[in-house]
Amino acid sequence: MKFTRKAKAQWKGSGKEGKGTLTTGSKVLENTAYSFHTRFEDGEKGTNPEELVGAAHAGCFAMQLSFLLNEAGFTATTLDVGAKVTFEDGSVTQIDLHLEGNVPDIKSDQFIEIANKAKEICPISKLLNAKIILEATLI
Structure with missing residues (x-):
């Protein structure tokens, strides 16, 4: 069995102050927020x-x-x-x-x-x- 799946990331701004979104081909994640804060700190809503x-x-x-x-x-x-x-x-x-x-x-x-x-x-x-x-x- 062979198949492919797709996802997309968009990032705007610098590494620490910037923000991004993640979207999966299935649209389960659609423009889901991620940032330095959601990755390396706690408290901000979003994923990593x-x-x-x-x-x-x-x-x-x-x-x-x-x-x-x-x-x-x-x-x-x-x-x-x-x-x-x-x-x-x-x-x-x-x-x-x-x-x-x-x-x-x-x-x-x-x-x-x-x-x-x-x-x-x-x-x-x-x-x-x-x-x-x-x-x-x-x-």
Whole structure:
């Protein structure tokens, strides 16, 4: 399977005082604000690249895990995935994935094994040049 997705960024002004917008091809994000303040400080409404990477990684991992669980004969009731993206010295250095899964009839060790495989083969995991740590809990 091959497909492409598009997104667009527009920036106006200097790096610190300027402002920009992000728009995705699906229009889920449409002229969504981002700025130095939304990226490096808190308080201003808007998004930032690291937050979007975290959302993309959490979503991709959850879907990949769902596929692998299905292949093993299980269907998740719920997979809740949080992603904490660490930015340090000009680089994204680490992403912590926090998984809580409700999967009927699966044993904890099998769940953790499948979750680790999902972490390794998730397309977004393979894209990133950062340490990825997975904490998985079967609930």
